[in-house]
Amino acid sequence: xxxxxxxxxxxxxxxxxxxxxxxxxxxxxxxxxxxxxxxxxxxxxxxxxxxxxxxxxxxxxxxxxxxxxxxxxxxxxxxxxxxxxxxxxxxxxxxxxxxxxxxxxxxxxxxxxxxxxxxxxxxxxxxxxxxxxxxxxxxxxxxxxxxxxxxxxxxxxxxxxxxxxxxxxxxxxxxxxxxxxxxxxxxxxxxxxxxxxxxxxxxxxxxxxxxxxxxxxxxxxxxxxxxxxxxxxxxxxxxxxxxxxxxxxxxxxxxxxxxxxxxxxxxxxxxxxx
Amino acid sequence: xxxxxxxxxxxxxxxxxxxxxxxxxxxxxxxxxxxxxxxxxxxxxxxxxxxxxxxxxxxxxxxxxxxxxxxxxxxxxxxxxxxxxxxxxxxxxxxxxxxxxxxxxxxxxxxxxxxxxxxxxxxxxxxxxxxxxxxxxxxxxxxxxxxxxxxxxxxxxxxxxxxxxxxxxxxx
Numbered sequence: 001x002x003x004x005x006x007x008x009x010x011x012x013x014x015x016x017x018x019x020x021x022x023x024x025x026x027x028x029x030x031x032x033x034x035x036x037x038x039x040x041x042x043x044x045x046x047x048x049x050x051x052x053x054x055x056x057x058x059x060x061x062x063x064x065x066x067x068x069x070x071x072x073x074x075x076x077x078x079x080x081x082x083x084x085x086x087x088x089x090x091x092x093x094x095x096x097x098x099x100x101x102x103x104x105x106x107x108x109x110x111x112x113x114x115x116x117x118x119x120x121x122x123x124x125x126x127x128x129x130x131x132x133x134x135x136x137x138x139x140x141x142x143x144x145x146x147x148x149x150x151x152x153x154x155x156x157x158x159x160x161x162x163x164x165x166x167x168x169x170x171x172x173x174x175x176x177x178x179x180x181x182x183x184x185x186x187x188x189x190x191x192x193x194x195x196x197x198x199x200x201x202x203x204x205x206x207x208x209x210x211x212x213x214x215x216x217x218x219x220x221x222x223x224x225x226x227x228x229x230x231x232x233x234x235x236x237x238x239x240x241x242x243x244x245x246x247x248x249x250x251x252x253x254x255x256x257x258x259x260x261x262x263x264x265x266x267x268x269x270x271x272x273x274x
Numbered sequence: 275x276x277x278x279x280x281x282x283x284x285x286x287x288x289x290x291x292x293x294x295x296x297x298x299x300x301x302x303x304x305x306x307x308x309x310x311x312x313x314x315x316x317x318x319x320x321x322x323x324x325x326x327x328x329x330x331x332x333x334x335x336x337x338x339x340x341x342x343x344x345x346x347x348x349x350x351x352x353x354x355x356x357x358x359x360x361x362x363x364x365x366x367x368x369x370x371x372x373x374x375x376x377x378x379x380x381x382x383x384x385x386x387x388x389x390x391x392x393x394x395x396x397x398x399x400x401x402x403x404x405x406x407x408x409x410x411x412x413x414x415x416x417x418x419x420x421x422x423x424x425x426x427x428x429x430x431x432x433x434x435x436x437x438x439x440x441x442x443x444x445x446x
Binding site for chain 1: 294295297298299301302304320321322325326329332336337338339342343344345347348351352354355404405406407409410414
């Protein structure tokens with residue numbers, strides 16, 4: 001009898017374990033159901049409310065760094081104003097105005113919460129649908145790319161950062177013009193890598209890496225970082241490490257970028273796919 | 275006594291959530307004392323009960339911290355499933371016959387540390403590969419497991435002392 005009881009107990013244990021483990025693995029694979037999405041949003045909202053305070057304390061101690069960044073940004077904006085003035089002058093004289101950069105709407109936002117200590121980091125911003133933020137819009141700073149907005153609530157937007165294996169950015173290496181996806185290196189808060197680069201391109205350490213503009217999420221020509229060590233992988237491709245200009249440990253203010261031509265581009269892509 | 279244990283468990287869970295979210299040591303280190311919390315649950319709890327507690331604990335951590343629901347729960351469940359086996363392996367059957375909970379003062383620091391180490395290794399062997407999900411080189415994953423086990427085992431040993439101090443007084 002006790003042996004039978006033991007066997008029954010072992011089967012029950014195994015069954016409960018299997019059911020709960022499968023449920024957990026399904027959850028890890030992604031929120032596919034409506035309930036999953038609802039739970040996900042609820043979780044984002046709770047985290048935004050819960051962790052916002054803690055992040056404010058941390059940001060207080062980063063004020064000096066932020067001031068330096070703002071001063072740099074002011075200088076860059078002043079430069080930009082000067083260059084626009086020059087363009088306006090040349091336009092008035094009859095030159096062709098540069099419209100290659102597309103139409104991007106910029107929404108400044110403050111970070112409510114950004115995670116940096118896991119392999120799948122996320123960001124919560126204080127702007128939501130009430131402020132005109134839409135899903136699948138970019139998050140940048142003047143120092144580079146930060147992430148992509150995934151879901152939007154009324155007052156908050158939730159996104160994944162570049163410090164997440166689910167995200168890559170189409171990037172261009174300065175001198176060569178070589179374009180490849182840029183991903184986080186998984187270790188540093190200011191490190192990234194570009195994989196699968198053809199061997200015949202000569203990539204020198206110190207080249208600036210820019211956004212390519214090939215995706216409809218990020219504007220082109222945002223400086224992201226500089227190239228570092230080049231490694232040959234399996235003798236067939238190169239991999240280059242990139243030191244990002246934007247250290248994720250110092251993030252506080254960001255800009256949400258919405259491509260106003262995105263719907264037209266998507267419609268064209270769908271049309272072409274038919 | 276039972277109420278005190280529940281309160282301590284919830285406080286430790288809250289501390290784990292705060293640490294998981296705010297403590298940023300390195301990408302190579304994950305600090306977790308959840309395995310020792312599961313190991314320290316009363317010995318009279320049945321297997322399914324322990325697993326349900328582990329599942330709920332894991333989900334609570336996932337919900338409030340890194341945003342990958344199910345990740346901690348998936349890693350903590352095998353610890354709960356293997357708990358009785360680990361206890362038998364390290365302490366023998368005596369604990370079950372005497373219905374005695376794991377305690378540094380009763381069973382000695384060596385055995386408790388060994389049980390914590392096995393549970394922590396099991397936890398991180400699942401947690402870290404699942405977290406990296408094939409996107410990181412095996413060297414990184416191995417280093418992350420080793421460093422996380424080392425730090426978490428040390429902290430867990432301290433947590434084990436918090437979870438069962440009253441039994442120690444009773445024992446003396």
